[in-house]
Amino acid sequence: GAVVSQHPSRVICKSGTSVKIECRSLDFQATTMFWYRQFPKKSLMLMATSNEGSKATYEQGVEKDKFLINHASLTLSTLTVTSAHPEDSSFYICSARGERSSTDTQYFGPGTRLTVL
């Protein structure tokens, strides 16, 4: 299957700082990338959908000014958590989907564990 990477895998930051998480599709072009958040022992919650070259679409209840998403190329999307607070601590997972169909398989990255002190 296709490979999606995330960087960093773990990050610890102080409250009030901003953190950027990168999601890359390594061996295919991803026209659409998704960002999820997963709380401990919980399911994945879709935060936003990003399409290359356009603004991200955020799910209801997700603050777009706090979670900035950029999808500047067909292989890279970034999620920036701005002015992070302890309640933003979570496991963030991205997924990427190729061009062929909106119902094609999403390939998931390994996740990024964010801890805000």
Add this chain to the structure above:
Amino acid sequence: AQSVTQLGSHVSVSEGALVLLRCNYSSSVPPYLFWYVQYPNQGLQLLLKYTTGATLVKGINGFEAEFKKSETSFHLTKPSAHMSDAAEYFCAVSDSWGKLQFGAGTQVVVTP
């Protein structure tokens, strides 16, 4: 709108025994259904998916699932559990835009 219900948040099976994970879905359109596995502190790996065609779908690691429209179910099975099957399993349904709606997950524990 789509939704997924996974029956049983925890399942314990003996090594070599049948693994059965239940998933029921709700969808206003013909569903695309997926099973993913997640190992601790990792992302999700696709086990198998159903889009159209044959209702019995075979996936990786010996898993298979059967789409039953009349029962709105997509249960996951494996004839013989292995210790390496211990993980969290998620059933998901895709809408027409390709957005996935996940179930709550089922934690599988395999005992020797």
